[in-house]
Amino acid sequence: MSAWGKNGSARSCESLLNQVENNEPNLKECVILPLKTFGSIELLRLASILESGQNTHLRSLQASGHIIDDPVALEALGRALVTSSSSSAGANVLETLCIGDSNMGDDGICAICKGFESKLEVIEESSRDSVVYMLKGIDLSYKNIGPKGLTAAILQIFSRLQSLQDLNLSRNERIGPFFDFFNSIPSISLPLFPSLTHLDLSECLLDAKSCTTLLQAMQPISTGPSTGKTTRNLILKLNSSDLSNSHDVKDMMSLLTQSCLVSELYVSRCQIGDEGMKVIVDECCHSSKEIIDDDDLHRLDLSYNDISSTGISYLANRLHMSFNDIKTTDHHYFSNIRVLNLAGNPLNKKMIDAIECNVQWMSTLEDLDVSHTSCGISAAVELIRRSNSVDSSLKILNLFGNQLGTDDGFFEISKHLQGGHYSIEYLDIGGNEANESGVVSVVAALKNVPQLGDENEQSTTTKEAKRENTLRTLVVGGNKGGSVLEEVVNEVLQIHPLIDIARDKPKQNNDNDNGNDNSMIENGAFDNKSGTAWAS
Structure with a gap:
């Protein structure tokens, strides 16, 4: 249950704080919207309640957007984040925290960590006590944090949190491109954030060198003979970093492939280009390695990086067939990519060349996003056609x-959606400037009985004979619709009741609208973006 206060229109947090103080059992998550009055006085009271152990149920505090400028209140919050094994509060401390606004800055972050550290020292001085770590997630995005706050506070203090799994530092541009993660913390603090599974440093103006030092700081330290790899499965978001220097990117990717850290990598809007793409592919796909599925990259976001079909061809040529066909000497860091986001890159009509250069490159993909790429009709059709097989793994295809x-x-x-599809579960062809007759042709195809063998092969095997439609969501919104389309949709739903057809609502005349024209809103004109479900 989220607590929004007794009266949503009231600005006071008195009622909400009373619930926390009275240990309301259903109050697990405290969400305090910016319209509420929540400043240093309120935070100091809340922190005192938590540190005293009066509340045993609250697990999450979400109070972003509030100006809190009193270091005393922030230090009190820091102390409330730590408890001891013998404390009457036990493990009754917050698990997730989001606090403050863009005015917090380094001083605010350092105040929280000062309170955190002072409580640690008190507990560690007691021979009968040990520290109990409960904090799992911290959201410090857009808090105007710079090198001072990042080094003195987050890296040296919060890095001690053995329980910390999720850290969001995005949109702190003052961290800047020259920050050295590896040399900014004592060696005894390495590796950095050993339990972290989700780290977001998007829009922090990092460059490839600083990203490399981050990977160095997070490398597991070997203390003896190898007993096997320990995977981290880290979700790492470095969106809007500067990865335009190919030489530095090579060093970064080399370190990435040697480690067992990252299973999902987000590098959207990083100025990679074709040259950078070639460097990334050469570095990540050249070395053989032991086949351990868990330490490979599973998701790669390359959206909006000015990569053409030439750059994508580098990747397509090196991706492999099914896992059973991979030889030990052929296995590499990109062998098991399941989710690939290429949205917003100028692939243009030559995308078909990237498909045909190695027709098996998409065989293991489960999710492919090529929205806003001007990929061309032939490439779009080829993607749908080649994946229309029980041997394909593709489940989500975005062509918006x-x-x-x-x-x-x-x-x-x-022509390739007759009776549905045999692999794809979610197909987005919205926002493609199609007229109603074109949309009707696609939807109406779902009613037809498929002719086995009219797709990739003329197979008559038992496996092919038993194949069934897997399509569950078809997005056609952002294209023309009307009464004819609605009739066809109703007919399709009689045959495939489980399919959700997301489309624009037909315009309805309203004589009582006093001249107001809401048809653009009703028709989803302002929702024409990938993944939008208009009407179902």
């Missing part, structure tokens, strides 16, 4: 915003 509705593109797509 590629102008596929022109030149009979939807009619070509409809």
Whole structure:
């Protein structure tokens, strides 16, 4: 249960703080919106309640957007984040925390950590006590943190949190491109954040060198003979970093492939380009390694990096067939990519070349996003056609915003959706400027009985004979619709009741609207973005 205060229109947090003080059993998450009055006085009271052990149920405090400028209150919060094994409060401390606004800065962060450290010292001085760590997630995004706050507070203090799994430091641009994670902390503090599974440093203006020092600082330290690899499965978000220097990117990717740290890498809007893409592929795909599925990269976000079909061809040529066909000497860091985001790159109509250069490159992908790439009708059709097989792993395909509705593109797509699809579960072809007849052709195709063998092969095996439609969501919103489309949708739902067809609502005339035209809102004109479900 989230507590929004007894009266949502009241600005006072008195009622909410009373519930915390009275140990309301259903109050697990405290969400304090910016419209509420929550400043240093309120925080000091809340922190005192938590540190005293009066509350045994609250696990999450979400109070972002509030100006808190009193270091005394922030220090009290820091003390409340730590408890001891013999404390009457036991393990009754927060697990997730989001506090303050962009005015917090280094001084505010350091005040929280000062309180945190002072409580640690008190507990550690007691021979009968040990520290109990409960904090699992900290959101410090957009808090105007710079090198001072990052080094003195977060890296040296919060890095001690053995329980910490999720750390969000995004949108702190003052951290800057020259920060050295490895040399900014004592060696006894390495590796950095040993239990972390989710780290977001997007929009912190990092460059490839600083990202490399981050990976160095997080490397597991070997203390003896190897007993096997310990994987971290870290989700690492470095979006909007500067990865334009290919030489530095090479060092970064080399370290990445040698470690067992990252299973999901987000490098959207990082100025990679074709040259950087070639360096990344060469570094991540050149070395053989032991086949251990858990220490490979599973998700890669390369969206909006000015990568053309030439750059994507580098990647396509090195991706492998199914896992059973991989030889030990062929296995590399990209062998088991399951989710690939290429959205917003200028792939253009030559995308078809990247597909045909190695037709098996998408065989192990489960989620492919090529929205807003101008990939062309032939590439879109080929992606749908080649994945229309029980041997394909592709479940999600996003083709939003590629102008596929022109030149009979939807009619070509409809030819490969006869009776549905045999792999894809979610297909987004919204926002493609198709007219109603084109959309109708795609939707109506779902009613037809498929002809086995009219796709990739003329197979008559038992496996192919038993294949069934897997399509569950078809997004066609952002294209033209109307009464004819609605009739066809109703007919399809009689045959495939489990399919959700997300589309624009047809315009309805309203004589009582006093001249107000809300049709653009009703038709989803302001929702024309990938993944949007208009009407179902």
